[in-house]
Amino acid sequence: MLHQKFSLGLVKSYHPGGGTLISHLLYADDVLIFTNDGRLSIRSIMATLHRYEKIFGQLISPNKSTIFFPPHMSLARRNDLKGISNFEEGSWPCIYLGVSLY
Numbered sequence: 373m374l375h376q377k378f379s380l381g382l383v384k385s386y387h388p389g390g391g392t393l394i395s396h397l398l399y400a401d402d403v404l405i406f407t408n409d410g411r412l413s414i415r416s417i418m419a420t421l422h423r424y425e426k427i428f429g430q431l432i433s434p435n436k437s438t439i440f441f442p443p444h445m446s447l448a449r450r451n452d453l454k455g456i457s458n459f460e461e462g463s464w465p466c467i468y469l470g471v472s473l474y
Contacts, residue, residue, distance in 0.1 A: 373420045374405065382416045384408040399469070414456045438462035 377383040378395045385393050386406035394406040407413040421432045439459040441450050454461055465474045 373423060374403075374417075377416050377420055383413045384410055402468075404468070411453070411456065414453050418457055434458045435460065438466075440464060440466070 374383070374396050378385060383395075383405075384407055385395050386408055387393055396406065397404040405417055407417065425431050434457075437457075437459040438461070439454060439457050440462045441453070443464070450461060465472045467473070
């Protein structure tokens with residue numbers, strides 16, 4: 373479902389400083405989704421997650437989910453996007469499966 377959203381342009385891809393395109397990574401029961409900071413992208417991701425919940429009966433836990441922002445993003449913008457996702461804000465760098473992510 374995520375691949376389809378990215379392929380159709382409903383979720384905008386994240387390009388780290390001219391590097392390789394990153395959309396999402398799946399590992400065991402974890403999902404890392406990379407996107408620009410657009411409201412439409414966040415809304416589309418959340419719609420996909422809610423559809424997943426309905427189809428498979430597995431609930432997304434907002435208190436176990438984290439949203440990360442670039443350091444230059446305004447507080448108002450951060451709060452807007454956190455309100456759409458209902459996820460907690462994380463900070464960089466973070467540790468995922470024992471690896472530092474920047």
